[in-house]
Each structure stands twice: as structure tokens, then as C-alpha cells.
Amino acid sequence: MRSLALLVALAALVALPFATTGYVVYLANLLLTFTVICLGMHLVLGEAGQFSLAQAAFYGIGIYTSGLSGAAFGWPFPCSVLAAGLVSAVVGLLIGGLALRMRDIYLALATFAFGEAMQWVLMDWTSVTGGPNGLHIAPARLFGLQLLTDKQAYPAVLVIAILMLGLAILLSRSRLGRAFRAVRESEVAAMAMGVPVKSTKLIAFALSAFFAGVGGGMFALYSTYIHPDSLGFQTTILVLTMVVVGGLGSIAGAVGGAIVFGLISELLRQTPSYQEVIYGLILIVFMMFAPKGLFAFLGESFGRLRRA
Amino acid sequence: MVDLLEIEAVSASYGRIQALSDVSLKLQEGAIVALLGGNGAGKTTTLNTISRLVPVTSGVIRFDGRAIERLPSHEVVRAGVSQAPEGREVFKDMSVRENLDLGAHVRRDRAGVRADLDKALDYFPALKERLRQKAGTLSGGEQQMLLIARALMARPRLLLLDEPSLGLSPLLVQKIFAIIARLHADGLSILLVEQNVAVALAVSSYAYILENGEIALEGRSEALRNDEAVKRTYLGG
Numbered sequence: 001m002r003s004l005a006l007l008v009a010l011a012a013l014v015a016l017p018f019a020t021t022g023y024v025v026y027l028a029n030l031l032l033t034f035t036v037i038c039l040g041m042h043l044v045l046g047e048a049g050q051f052s053l054a055q056a057a058f059y060g061i062g063i064y065t066s067g068l069s070g071a072a073f074g075w076p077f078p079c080s081v082l083a084a085g086l087v088s089a090v091v092g093l094l095i096g097g098l099a100l101r102m103r104d105i106y107l108a109l110a111t112f113a114f115g116e117a118m119q120w121v122l123m124d125w126t127s128v129t130g131g132p133n134g135l136h137i138a139p140a141r142l143f144g145l146q147l148l149t150d151k152q153a154y155p156a157v158l159v160i161a162i163l164m165l166g167l168a169i170l171l172s173r174s175r176l177g178r179a180f181r182a183v184r185e186s187e188v189a190a191m192a193m194g195v196p197v198k199s200t201k202l203i204a205f206a207l208s209a210f211f212a213g214v215g216g217g218m219f220a221l222y223s224t225y226i227h228p229d230s231l232g233f234q235t236t237i238l239v240l241t242m243v244v245v246g247g248l249g250s251i252a253g254a255v256g257g258a259i260v261f262g263l264i265s266e267l268l269r270q271t272p273s274y275q276e277v278i279y280g281l282i283l284i285v286f287m288m289f290a291p292k293g294l295f296a297f298l299g300e301s302f303g304r305l306r307r308a
Numbered sequence: 309m310v311d312l313l314e315i316e317a318v319s320a321s322y323g324r325i326q327a328l329s330d331v332s333l334k335l336q337e338g339a340i341v342a343l344l345g346g347n348g349a350g351k352t353t354t355l356n357t358i359s360r361l362v363p364v365t366s367g368v369i370r371f372d373g374r375a376i377e378r379l380p381s382h383e384v385v386r387a388g389v390s391q392a393p394e395g396r397e398v399f400k401d402m403s404v405r406e407n408l409d410l411g412a413h414v415r416r417d418r419a420g421v422r423a424d425l426d427k428a429l430d431y432f433p434a435l436k437e438r439l440r441q442k443a444g445t446l447s448g449g450e451q452q453m454l455l456i457a458r459a460l461m462a463r464p465r466l467l468l469l470d471e472p473s474l475g476l477s478p479l480l481v482q483k484i485f486a487i488i489a490r491l492h493a494d495g496l497s498i499l500l501v502e503q504n505v506a507v508a509l510a511v512s513s514y515a516y517i518l519e520n521g522e523i524a525l526e527g528r529s530e531a532l533r534n535d536e537a538v539k540r541t542y543l544g545g
Contacts, residue, residue, distance in 0.1 A: 175413070178402075178406060178409060178410060178413070179410075179413065181399065181401070181402055181406070182399055182402070182410050182413075185399040185400060185401055185402065186397060186399065188361060188393070188397070189393060189397045189398075189399065190410075191359075191361055191381045191382075192359055192361060192381065192385075192390075192391045192393055192397075193385065193390075193410045193411060193413050193414075193458070193462075194381060194382035194384075194385030194386060194390075194413050194414035194462065195382065195410070195413055196380065196381075196382050249401075
């Protein structure tokens with residue numbers, strides 16, 4: 001049943017560019033990108049229980065690393081996407097150092113401050129980033145091949161998203177994933193079990209930054225123009241909302257939340273002035289009626305229906 | 309006979325509050341030693357200094373002849389000391405199985421871990437049917453069993469047990485202590501922290517009584533059971 005659903009979903013994803021318009025494929029690219037960023041948020045917040053409100057900054061670092069390295073060195077895109085992830089991960093490791101000294105709301109504020117500072121850097125380091133005017137980047141390439149349209153970029157975006165999903169699942173089932181959850185539930189008990197709490201937190205931060213950075217690299221595959229406007233706190237909150245609405249702590253929740261909420265967010269773009277209000281309302285409603293997230297809620301309701 | 313654990317003049321503090329001063333105790337391989345005393349006497353702190361969850365300000369802790377008071381906590385577990393912490397310190401949102409796996413977190417010998425899982429479930433058969441259940445949904449007694457089983461998964465040479473009787477019915481206390489006696493019979497060394505003095509003195513061979521972070525009294529458990537002062541203060545008559 002479950003594998004059948006997965007197969008259908010995969011078939012639909014493969015068939016998508018043949019059956020739809022460029023806009024739909026663009027939207028699919030964007031949703032897949034956000035899925036990867038949400039997987040990173042899932043690792044650091046959902047699994048390890050550490051607030052990281054700088055995911056948009058890591059995403060931005062990924063976008064610029066990928067765009068600039070592609071332009072400067074003419075790297076094939078798998079290299080620049082990987083570089084995007086790695087550079088973000090290194091910065092994430094540094095931010096993780098904060099996590100060792102703080103927790104909860106203080107950690108949230110510190111990472112938030114870093115995110116804002118990073119956006120400021122991207123905005124003002126005009127010689128490299130182009131500042132508020134943005135930057136035109138060369139299309140992604142692989143040997144002789146150039147990705148010029150959303151449809152051409154889509155297969156690469158899809159493959160990367162699937163690889164990252166696989167990586168997230170592997171991590172979650174690994175010894176490391178277990179250590180993440182132990183740290184989330186009780187640091188003292190985790191320590192008593194011999195989990196090295198400090199390095200575990202550092203790794204969680206670095207990994208979540210890696211995912212966000214790869215997300216940035218994915219974005220650079222189907223964009224020719226990048227600018228720092230959308231790399232601030234709003235985007236982090238969007239990612240946070242996706243993960244919470246989907247269901248904090250589950251991979252299905254992170255993926256589902258990214259897709260469902262990404263679609264809602266795209267629909268709301270027609271009415272920008274109400275956008276924030278509606279986000280807020282959705283978040284409040286979920287906190288009140290489905291605190292475990294959309295997918296847990298659907299699962300429970302379905303279970304009740306079946307029993308009734 | 310060599311002491312498996314030797315604590316020598318250990319002091320520890322939380323900020324400015326002195327929690328332990330000059331605590332010394334010994335435990336021989338294969339023994340159950342009880343650490344008794346009232347609330348806030350420093351029993352849990354003593355266990356936590358051994359596990360390196362609380363830093364020592366002075367003194368030496370030797371395990372099997374090796375100083376461990378500056379090791380990181382995971383090295384202490386690897387050296388063979390594991391703790392079943394007080395109260396409900398299970399990982400509530402994780403399954404019973406995952407809790408047990410976490411007990412073996414520092415180990416890499418998969419076959420050995422597998423064998424020890426069977427062994428732990430043999431001591432605590434009640435956990436066997438609950439492996440997939442979330443630990444938070446277990447009853448108080450089952451959570452206590454899980455804490456001990458989880459600590460056993462590290463294959464310790466020394467088990468630190470913190471208040472295994474806490475909040476349990478007399479029947480369950482009996483059950484848990486029967487298992488503790490079985491672990492002892494199978495050769496495990498145990499440092500037992502308890503408020504239930506009668507039960508602790510019955511199962512241990514030697515005991516220390518802490519008061520305000522200092523050792524106030526020590527002796528063979530048998531002798532302490534008949535000691536007038538101990539009877540008055542801890543055994544209710």
C-alpha cells in the first residue's frame with residue numbers, strides 16, 4: 001500500500017514536465033527546493049531539538065556559493081551544488097558553537113541575529129553579491145549541456161531532492177539520528193548513556209546548514225537572477241511553519257509540510273497584503289487543533305473513521 | 309582484593325552551593341554497596357560525579373585503578389560504568405527498543421549488543437511485549453525496569469542505581485529488588501542509592517550514610533541494621 005503510493009508519486013514526478021506548463025514545473029522546482037531546506041530544519045529542530053532560525057541565511061549562502069562558483073570557475077553543476085552545501089555546513093558548524101553555550105529561546109535569538117546579519121552582508125557586499133541590485137548568474141551546466149529552462153533543470157532538481165531525502169532517512173535511522181533524538185529528549189540522560197552531547201549538537205547544526213545550502217544550490221539551477229531580498233527571517237519562518245504544520249519530528253511531516261504549505265504560499269502570492277495574516281492564522285489553528293502536525297492529524301482522523 | 313571503585317575525598321559544588329565535601333567510599337568487585345541518606349544529602353550528586361555529569365572540584369575517583377574524574381562522560385561509560393538515573397529519565401518519545409539501543413550507544417560490537425538485549429529482556433520480560441511502544445506510555449514500574457535494562461545494555465562492570473524504588477508500590481519494590489539480587493548473583497557490581505533504607509540494607513553488604521554532603525556513618529549493612537541511631541533515624545523505630 002505504502003510502496004504503491006510512493007511509486008505513484010514518483011511516476012507523477014517523472015511525468016510532470018511532459019504534461020504541464022513551464023510555470024507548474026517552476027513551482028515544482030521551488031517546492032522540491034523547499035522540501036530539502038525543510039529536511040534540514042527537520043534534522044536540527046525535529047530530531048535534535050535545537051532551534052536554528054538562520055536557515056534562510058544558509059540557503060542564501062548556498063545560492064551565492066553555487067552561483068558565484070559556477071560563474072567564476074565554470075564548474076559543472078553537481079560540483080557547485082555540493083560546494084554550496086559544504087560552505088553552508090562550515091558556517092553552520094561555527095553557528096553550532098553558539099548552540100553549545102545557549103539553549104531554547106536564547107539559541108533561537110542568537111541564530112536569528114546571525115541570519116539577519118548574513119542578509120545584511122549579502123545586501124551590502126556589493127562587489128561580490130551585487131547587493132540589492134542582485135546578480136545575474138550563468139546557467140548551470142554539465143559538460144556541454146546547459147540548463148536554460150525550468151523544464152531542463154527539473155530532472156537535476158528532482159534527482160538531488162530524492163538523494164537528499166534518502167540521506168535524511170538514512171541519518172534518521174542511524175546511530176547519529178538516535179543520538180539526535182536522545183539529546184532532544186534529555187541532555188542529561190543522553191550524557192549518561194555516553195552520547196557526546198556537544199559534538200552531536202554541532203553535527204546537527206552543520207547537517208541542517210548542509211541541507212539548506214544544497215537547497216540554495218538547487219535554486220541556482222533554475223534561476224538566472226539572484227538577490228538577497230527573500231533571504232531574511234520571513235523565509236526562515238516559512239520553513240519553520242512548513243515543518244511544524246507538517247508535523248515536527250517526522251520526515252513525512254517535513255516533506256508534506258513543504259509541499260502543502262509551499263502551494264498555499266504560492267497561491268497567496270496574489271494577495272501579498274493578507275499573506276502574513278493567513279500564515280499566522282494557519283499556524284495558530286494548527287497549534288490549537290493539530291499540534292502534532294497535519295499528517296499525524298490526518299492519520300488519527302483516518303484511524304477514527306476506520307474504527308467507527 | 310582490589311577495589312573496583314574508589315572515591316577519595318571528593319568534593320563538588322553547584323555554583324556556590326557545596327554539594328559534596330570530602331566524600332570517600334569504596335566498592336569491591338562483585339559487591340552491592342548502598343549509599344543512603346535523606347533528600348538533598350548528596351546521594352545523586354555522588355553518582356553524577358562518577359558518571360561525570362557533575363564536575364568534581366577536588367578529589368580522585370578511580371575505577372579499576374584508573375583515575376576517571378576528568379574523563380568525558382562517554383569515556384566513563386566506555387570504561388564500564390553505567391547509570392540508571394533517578395525517576396522517569398527514560399526517553400519518553402522514543403520506543404522502548406530505541407531506549408535500549410541508546411544504552412548500548414558507546415558499543416560497536418553488534419553481536420554482543422544483540423546478545424545483551426536478549427539478556428536484558430530475560431531479566432525484565434515485561435519489556436519484551438512493549439519494545440515498539442513509546443517509553444512515555446509505560447507504567448511507573450515498567451519505566452523503572454527500562455531504566456535498569458537500558459543501563460545494562462552498556463554491559464557495565466559497575467552499575468549505578470539511583471532510587472530504583474522511587475514511587476513504586478511495595479509489591480513492585482519487591483520485584484525490582486529481586487532482580488537486583490539476581491544481577492548481583494550473576495556477578496555485577498552495584499552502587500545503590502536509596503531512600504528505602506530497610507530494603508537497601510537487606511540487599512547490600514556495606515553501606516554509607518550521607519548527611520549534608522558528607523559521609524556521616526559507614527559500616528557493614530548487617531551492623532547498620534542493628535544500629536540504634538540508624539534504626540531511630542531511618543528505620544522508623
